[in-house]
Each structure stands twice: as structure tokens, then as C-alpha cells.
Amino acid sequence: MLIGDVARRSGVSARMLRHYESLGLVRPTGRSEAGYREYSSEDIRRIFHIESLRSLGLSLREVGLALDDPGFTPSGLVDDLIRQTRERIAAETELLTRLRRIDAAEPAGWEDVLRTVALLQALGSESAGKRQRAALSSAEEGPVPVEALAEAALSETDPNVAGALRWALARSGDTGLPLLAEGLGSPVAEVRRRAVQSIAEIPGGAATALLRQALTNSDVVVRRSAALALGTRGVANAVPTLIDMIVEGANDVDAADALSALASDPASTDQIATGLVGRLARGDVEASARRRLTQALADIPGTTTSRALADLSNDDDRAVALTATYLLTLRGAQ
Incomplete structure (x- = not known):
């Protein structure tokens, strides 16, 4: 079968088939009288094998090793592919989350976008001082990604930064309450306790309703924090x-x-x-x-x-x- 016929049947372009040949992945077993490449059924089967392995994320070098090394074992490579795929998904998920937060902030122009990106980066900084400054400045510098503030408040371990984040959330109204409500049901005790502390500082009936629900929480610390907040209300x-x-x-x-x-x-x-x-x-x-x-x-x-x-x-x-x-x-x- 000539290269054009192989390209039509396999869906792999003639250019890519020539590239495979240059890499030694697949070589046509014969030549026609006119000197054209001729592919046998075994060659075509190998092309389909190459495409199948590529669909799993293998590089062409890894495909060659998988097909030609008699001692090759797939388990190690598959484990690496799983790890790489998880890392890629995590990175893409993080990017998607960041884009959604920027969109939720309803930026009026690129200056707002850049300001929001800078805020998100500062909230994720390893420096407690940077995180605290970001929280304190968030209410003063335009659109605020409230979800980012809420997530940061639920995960923050530094008490000074946590206080600044709760203050920023309280100034942002009750839009962060849904995420804080999820925090009340977290299996992690510290997350539950940060959630009720954040809710306690948000004024309004919606926050009060969540605090009432927290009175029946299985976590005694959450119940106590909710009771103190409700007493002042x-x-x-x-x-x-x-x-x-x-x-x-x-x-x-x-x-x-x-x-x-x-x-x-x-x-x-x-x-x-x-x-x-x-x-x-x-x-x-x-x-x-x-x-x-x-x-x-x-x-x-x-x-x-x-x-x-x-x-x-x-x-x-x-x-x-x-x-x-x-x-x-x-x-x-x-």
C-alpha cells in the first residue's frame, strides 16, 4: 500500500508518516517499481500502535522504546504518565479557578485584571507579610475576588493574616458565605473553626442564619464560637x-x-x-x-x-x- 493510501486509511498525514520514518519508528518494508514506499499490513498495524500509544501521552521517543525494547515494562511508564497527567490537571484547574475569580471580579479593563492577578499571587505568597498586606489592601484597590479571600481565610494558619482576611471578607458583604458554609462541614477541624470565625464577623441575616445552624455542629468549638457570635447579635x-x-x-x-x-x-x-x-x-x-x-x-x-x-x-x-x-x-x- 502506497503512502497516500496509508494516510487515508490511518488518518496519519503523509508528512507525519515520513517523520515517523526519519525517526525510525516505522519503515515501509518495500518499494514499488517506481521507487515509491510500500507499506505492508504489519507496517500499518505498527502505525496504529504508534497512534494508540501517543494518545496516552507518550512522546515519540517513549513510543519507540515501548515498541522496540524487548525488556520494556509498561508499569513504570504508566505510573509516570499518571503523575504527569495529575500535575497537568492540577495546573489547568488552578488556571481555571484563577480565570473564574478574575471574571467574578467583573474587571472593567486590563488594569483591573492585572490588579486582581497581583492580589491572587500575593494571597498565595509564602510570606505572611505579603498575604496580610494583600488582604488589607483588597477592599481598597478595586474588584475583589471574594472566593479567593474565603478560600484563603479557610486555609490561613497565621493569626494576623487570618484576622486581616476575615476583616476583608466582612467588608465584601455576604458573597463569600457559600464557601464558608462548605467550610463548616469540612472533615478538617481547623477549617471548620476558621469558617465559623469568618462567618461571625460578617454582618447580616444570612450570616446569622449560618451561625444558628452552627449551634448544632458536631464540633464543640464551632458550637461555642457560634454561640458567642449569636449572643452579640x-x-x-x-x-x-x-x-x-x-x-x-x-x-x-x-x-x-x-x-x-x-x-x-x-x-x-x-x-x-x-x-x-x-x-x-x-x-x-x-x-x-x-x-x-x-x-x-x-x-x-x-x-x-x-x-x-x-x-x-x-x-x-x-x-x-x-x-x-x-x-x-x-x-x-x-
Whole structure:
């Protein structure tokens, strides 16, 4: 079969067939009387083998080794191809993500594009200082790729940089919340905790709704962070978790402050007082926890609290009794 016929049947151009021949990959076994190349069925089969191996990503040199080296084993080469393909996919995915972020920033011109690219590069820098400066400047320098800020906040380990990223996210509104919501469900504890910290700094009802959901998170640290944030937002759902924190001695001062803030709403006062008094009445609460609960009553107004303090002033635990007596004195002086 002449080269033109082979090209039509195989789909490999005559030029490429000549290139294969120059590399020694395939040589026509005969010549016609006129001196034209003639390919046998075995030659054509080899051409199809070459194309099949090329489709896997092998170079022409690797194809030659695979076909001509009797001792060639494909496993090592296939492993290399898998690794190279994964690296290529990762690089292409990273590029696609970067392009989407630039597009989401809605650049008005090439200056905006270049500025966004510079910001993305700075956010990925190994230097904590560069990452922090990028976060602080992001809200001041035009379009902000909020997804990039959210992803950076979920992965940032430096506390100063993390604070700057949360600040930048809060200034960007609630557009980063979907990605932060995914972070709440991460199998990695640190990612979950960074997510709730970031959400806590974003104002608005959408962030508050996510914090309410976080109160039932399996991660106790996430639940506590959500409760503290909800307390400052006046959400009474946080009360049980805040009281748990006081009992457990986990950020108990902050939890008591959050309860005090919630108690400024008369609708929540009785719930808070009843919750604290109920815990004090339980026999399984340790002495140190009872003292913290008594101290937490200090800023809770209402008759329920006053009655509880009067009872506690006669408590068997002297520290509890003295604290309750002192708090009653303060309430009487007000």
C-alpha cells in the first residue's frame, strides 16, 4: 500500500508518516517499481500502535522504546504518565479557578485584571507579610475576588493574616458565605473553626442564619464560637450553649458577657435566669462551676435572679454564698 493510501486509511498525514520514518519508528518494508514506499499490513498495524500509544501521552521517543525494547515494562511508564497527567490537571484547574475569580471580579479593563492577578499571587505568597498586606489592601484597590479571600481565610494558619482576611471578607458583604458554609462541614477541624470565625464577623441575616445552624455542629468549638457570635447579635437560641460554656469553664467570661448582652432584651431575661438557676440546682455540677454560674447572675436583671441570689446567700459553699451576698448588695444599691 502506497503512502497516500496509508494516510487515508490511518488518518496519519503523509508528512507525519515520513517523520515517523526519519525517526525510525516505522519503515515501509518495500518499494514499488517506481521507487515509491510500500507499506505492508504489519507496517500499518505498527502505525496504529504508534497512534494508540501517543494518545496516552507518550512522546515519540517513549513510543519507540515501548515498541522496540524487548525488556520494556509498561508499569513504570504508566505510573509516570499518571503523575504527569495529575500535575497537568492540577495546573489547568488552578488556571481555571484563577480565570473564574478574575471574571467574578467583573474587571472593567486590563488594569483591573492585572490588579486582581497581583492580589491572587500575593494571597498565595509564602510570606505572611505579603498575604496580610494583600488582604488589607483588597477592599481598597478595586474588584475583589471574594472566593479567593474565603478560600484563603479557610486555609490561613497565621493569626494576623487570618484576622486581616476575615476583616476583608466582612467588608465584601455576604458573597463569600457559600464557601464558608462548605467550610463548616469540612472533615478538617481547623477549617471548620476558621469558617465559623469568618462567618461571625460578617454582618447580616444570612450570616446569622449560618451561625444558628452552627449551634448544632458536631464540633464543640464551632458550637461555642457560634454561640458567642449569636449572643452579640441578640439571638436567644445561643443561651443553652453559653450556659454550657460557663459550666465547662470554656471561655466562660466571654459566655457570661454574651448572656449579659442578651439579658438587655426583656424577652430573654427569664430564659437566661431560669437556665442559670436550673444548672445551679443540679446535683452533678462541680463546685467551681457553681461559682461561675453564680457570678454569671451578676448582670441578669429580674426577680428570678434576685430570688436565686437570696437562696444562694445561704449556700453550703462559702464562696458561692459570699458571691451571692455581694451581688445582692450591689443590686440593692442600684
